[in-house]
Amino acid sequence: MDEIKESDTSRHFLRQWIEEDVAAGRTGGTVVTRFPPEPNGYIHIGHAKAVCVDFGMARLFGGECHLRLDDTNPTKESDEYAENIKNDIRWLGWQWSGAGDGKEPGFYNASNMFDTMYAIAENLIKAGQAYCCNLTQDEWKEYRGVPEKPGRPSPSRDTTPERNLEIFRDMRAGKYADGEWCLRAKIDMASPNIHFRDPVIYRIRHVSHYHLGDKWCIYPMYDFAHPIEDALEGVTHSMCTLEFEVHRPLYDWVVDRLDEMGMLVVRNGVKIRPQQREFARLNLTYTVMSKRLLLQMVTEGRVAGWDDPRMPTVCGMRRRGFTPGAIREFCDRVGVTKVESESDTALLEWCVREELNKTALRRMAVLDPVKLVIENFEGTRMASKPNNPLDEASGSREIPFSRELWIDRADFQENPEKKFFRLGPDREVRLAGACIVKCVGYEKDADGKVSLVRCTWDEGSWGGNAPDGRKVKGTIHWVDCATGVKAEVRLYDRLFTVPNPMQDGSDQFLKYLNPESLKTVSAYVEPSLAAAEPGERFQFERTGYFCADAKDFSAAAPVFNRTVTLKDSYKPA
RNA sequence: UGCCUCAUGGUGUAAUGGUAGCACAGCAGAUUCUGAAUCUGCUUGUUAUGGUUCGAGUCCAUAUGAGGCAACCA
Numbered sequence: 001m002d003e004i005k006e007s008d009t010s011r012h013f014l015r016q017w018i019e020e021d022v023a024a025g026r027t028g029g030t031v032v033t034r035f036p037p038e039p040n041g042y043i044h045i046g047h048a049k050a051v052c053v054d055f056g057m058a059r060l061f062g063g064e065c066h067l068r069l070d071d072t073n074p075t076k077e078s079d080e081y082a083e084n085i086k087n088d089i090r091w092l093g094w095q096w097s098g099a100g101d102g103k104e105p106g107f108y109n110a111s112n113m114f115d116t117m118y119a120i121a122e123n124l125i126k127a128g129q130a131y132c133c134n135l136t137q138d139e140w141k142e143y144r145g146v147p148e149k150p151g152r153p154s155p156s157r158d159t160t161p162e163r164n165l166e167i168f169r170d171m172r173a174g175k176y177a178d179g180e181w182c183l184r185a186k187i188d189m190a191s192p193n194i195h196f197r198d199p200v201i202y203r204i205r206h207v208s209h210y211h212l213g214d215k216w217c218i219y220p221m222y223d224f225a226h227p228i229e230d231a232l233e234g235v236t237h238s239m240c241t242l243e244f245e246v247h248r249p250l251y252d253w254v255v256d257r258l259d260e261m262g263m264l265v266v267r268n269g270v271k272i273r274p275q276q277r278e279f280a281r282l283n284l285t286y287t288v289m290s291k292r293l294l295l296q297m298v299t300e301g302r303v304a305g306w307d308d309p310r311m312p313t314v315c316g317m318r319r320r321g322f323t324p325g326a327i328r329e330f331c332d333r334v335g336v337t338k339v340e341s342e343s344d345t346a347l348l349e350w351c352v353r354e355e356l357n358k359t360a361l362r363r364m365a366v367l368d369p370v371k372l373v374i375e376n377f378e379g380t381r382m383a384s385k386p387n388n389p390l391d392e393a394s395g396s397r398e399i400p401f402s403r404e405l406w407i408d409r410a411d412f413q414e415n416p417e418k419k420f421f422r423l424g425p426d427r428e429v430r431l432a433g434a435c436i437v438k439c440v441g442y443e444k445d446a447d448g449k450v451s452l453v454r455c456t457w458d459e460g461s462w463g464g465n466a467p468d469g470r471k472v473k474g475t476i477h478w479v480d481c482a483t484g485v486k487a488e489v490r491l492y493d494r495l496f497t498v499p500n501p502m503q504d505g506s507d508q509f510l511k512y513l514n515p516e517s518l519k520t521v522s523a524y525v526e527p528s529l530a531a532a533e534p535g536e537r538f539q540f541e542r543t544g545y546f547c548a549d550a551k552d553f554s555a556a557a558p559v560f561n562r563t564v565t566l567k568d569s570y571k572p573a
Numbered sequence: 574u575g576c577c578u579c580a581u582g583g584u585g586u587a588a589u590g591g592u593a594g595c596a597c598a599g600c601a602g603a604u605u606c607u608g609a610a611u612c613u614g615c616u617u618g619u620u621a622u623g624g625u626u627c628g629a630g631u632c633c634a635u636a637u638g639a640g641g642c643a644a645c646c647a
Contacts, residue, residue: 018591029588038647053643137645148575182645192576194643203645222647246577246642278578285584291647297596333596335586337579340640347597357610390610430606465606474642475606542607570608 012336014277018057018237027236028239028267031063032098034235035089035112036070036226036237038248039082039210042306042313045327045348048092049282050452052331053239055094056312066233067096068108072225074209076132082210084306088314093324098233110229111211117220117228118172121183121202123261125164130201131156133184143189144197150190151197157186160529171204174217178204187253195250199223223247227254230274234265238274242338243283251276283342284333286494287312288501288509292418302513303495309561310495311515320492321537321547326352340399345494349564356545356563361387361394362478364432365560367489369406371481372453374437376401380482384463385433388539399526401434404481406524408487411476413455414442418573421473425454430475432541436461477541484524489546523560532556542566 011019026252037043037055043051058065067089071077086107089096096106101113124130133156135143145151158165171181183202203223206217220228230238255273258264265272268519283289289312297303297311300350306313309320317327330351334343362385380402387394407423416424423429428438437455445451460467495517501509525540532538532548540546544565552559 011589012586025626036647070647076646107603140645141643142642146575150575151643179645184645194576197643201647210612219645227646242578243641244647248577257638280579333585335584337588341585344597347585350597353609362607385606389607419608432606434606472606476609477607539607539609542609554644566609568608 005202013338013570014053014057014237014239014279014336017059017277018061021236022061024268026273027063028234028265028270028272030234030267031058031061031237032066032233032235032272033058033063033237033239034066034068034108034230034233035096036068036229037085038070038073038076038083039078040073040076041081042315043085043088043112043141044291044294044312044314045284045317045330046282046289047311048314048327049331049334050241051089051092051094052238052328053336054088055096055281057237057239058097063236064098064106065094065096066098066100066106066108068110068233069205069211070222070229071109071111071209071211071227072220072222074205074207074219078210082313086228088318091318091324092314092327096232101233107165108229108233109211110225111209113225113232114212114216114220116232117225118218120228120258120261120263121220121224122165122168123247124185124201124257125183125442126161127260128161128186129160129257130164130183130185131165132171132181133157133198133200137179137401140200144194145189147192147194153189154184155196155200156260157189162374166200171202172216174206176204178206180204183218183230185253187250193246193249194251195223195247199250223252227251227274227276230276231255231258231264231272231291234267234272235274236272238276240278242278242340244276245278248276248278267275278338279336280338282331282471283340284312284348285345285499286496287345287499288496293506293509299514302510309490309492312495318441319550319561321322321545321561322352326355329355341544342500352564353545353567356539358390359388360537360539360545362389362541363526363529363538364399364479365487365489365523365529365543365546366406366408366477366479366484366521367491367521367540367543368409369479369524370409370412370450370453371406372407372455372478373527374403374405374436374455374457374458377438381462383431383433383435384524397435397528399479399528400483401431401478402480402482405431406481407431407476407478409450409451411474412439412442412450414450422476422562423455423474428458428472430461430472431478432475434470434478435459435460435474436466477543479526481524485527485530485558487525487529487560488525488552489560489562490549491521493517493519525558527559529560530558532558537563539566 055065098106101108184198307315382398383401386396412423436458441454443452494511501512534553535550537547545563546560549559
């Protein structure tokens with residue numbers, strides 16, 4: 001795995017916050033953070049930002065970051081999701097660390113804490129701080145009121161602890177149906193913060209859990225479980241997205257209860273009180289970042305799966321050809337603030353070009369082939385080209401060159417535009433790495449499309465410049481017809497046609513799907529490309545960055561995915 | 574008719590009372606065996622109105638705008 005560079009981002013507010021706590025000795029000597037995904041989907045570039053913040057801050061302060069699967073709601077979770085989340089985080093270059101709650105260091109399941117959470121709930125009941133409630137969901141909604149007006153107490157609010165304990169134990173024992181009873185924290189029905197109006201902390205769900213099977217039929221709610229997980233793991237800094245800001249008082253309320261119960265972790269003599277802070281989630285132009293909508297596109301077959309290269313998922317971007325370093329660089333560059341913003345996809349693309357320009361081997365591929373014949377050329381020569389002109393250590397390669405070649409249709413114009421300096425009647429151009437040719441004629445098919453370009457070559461220009469010193473402005477790429485390899489090339493473009501597909505609401509986003517987000521072409525590529533490794537990345541000269549498809553590539557039937565085009569500043573005058 | 578956030582070029586960010594800077598995008602030009610890369614230059618900004626201060630993007634007040642909160646989701 002490549003080295004993760006030190007973030008050179010300025011000291012953002014979370015970093016300053018942690019610095020202060022370290023200076024004040026509140027961490028007990030170790031900064032501990034956590035990344036807590038729910039295993040109910042694949043992680044996307046938005047999660048990647050959170051991963052970089054959580055793991056990045058731990059790394060910066062020499063602490064540890066736990067990977068915790070927040071699996072408190074069994075209805076949508078699965079092992080498949082859990083495994084892929086772990087895989088994607090590793091691929092991004094991060095490794096969780098810390099004790100862990102089983103055999104794997106740094107790895108936790110919230111569900112492994114269910115026994116403790118249950119005990120804490122019973123303690124709350126005994127202390128008169130929680131009660132069982134049998135209001136229906138509709139009733140509970142009605143009692144809770146609206147933000148503008150105080151709510152009313154549940155009729156069960158003053159049930160005795162003894163009776164509550166009895167009901168709660170019966171809930172656990174499976175005596176009740178889903179929704180019949182729930183456990184609520186007893187806080188303040190008049191609070192302006194609706195999360196304080198006696199929030200539900202345990203609900204009945206007769207559903208098998210992917211990790212624990214049928215051990216439980218009651219499951220803790222996020223607001224109750226999350227602070228317990230953080231506290232018991234000894235997490236010092238719990239960073240999450242902005243929408244949890246209004247949950248923070250409740251988070252602190254639960255931590256206070258744990259403190260009263262003497263359950264907070266003590267490290268090096270310091271009692272660890274986990275604290276939550278919130279930062280803005282990542283939004284990206286021309287895509288959507290909601291797990292629900294991504295799932296919808298997968299299940300409706302709008303894309304080929306979670307790892308479709310057009311998806312903003314980590315696995316999709318991996319298959320598209322993005323590098324972990326480019327994704328990390330992007331996350332670093334968008335910064336960490338509390339401002340809800342929309343980052344420009346162009347920055348992401350810049351990040352991947354920036355890396356691949358330095359590392360990707362150059363190859364030639366003709367995506368829209370037109371035949372070119374060099375009338376006065378005979379036999380075969382070997383053209384030599386550097387694998388990467390920016391990296392001498394990458395060496396060079398020999399490419400067969402003969403009388404008939406493929407060139408790209410866009411590199412010939414019958415009536416050249418002003419400022420077009422590639423091929424046209426009577427024009428000269430350099431065939432990259434080979435020689436200068438002059439167009440002496442061309443043919444068209446019945447549809448009027450150019451079908452053949454006739455040239456002659458300047459023998460003296462082989463491997464260098466014209467012997468008489470004349471300048472040739474254009475250089476084009478080519479593939480030898482005799483030895484070139486046929487390949488399927490998948491040209492990916494943005495998934496949506498507008499910067500914000502959610503502009504008319506989340507139920508309307510599909511109408512902005514880009515019908516041209518995938519174009520598959522039959523191309524000719526230079527022979528060495530047949531030996532590519534699946535997943536290997538290249539620059540197709542003058543065209544873009546591509547990778548051999550990790551799933552579908554084979555030497556017999558090569559398949560390449562376009563990661564991103566090269567920047568193109570050609571504009572006809 | 575509640576509570577909580579937030580507001581700096583087109584976009585993303587920095588400036589922690591003392592010269593509004595960086596990156597991406599865009600536009601020029603140089604260079605080039607990739608119209609890439611590289612190099613040079615340029616355009617564009619503190620939501621508004623008051624106040625405090627020698628000095629305000631920063632502190633205070635008001636206004637305006639944007640977002641979040643009313644799942645037994647996370």
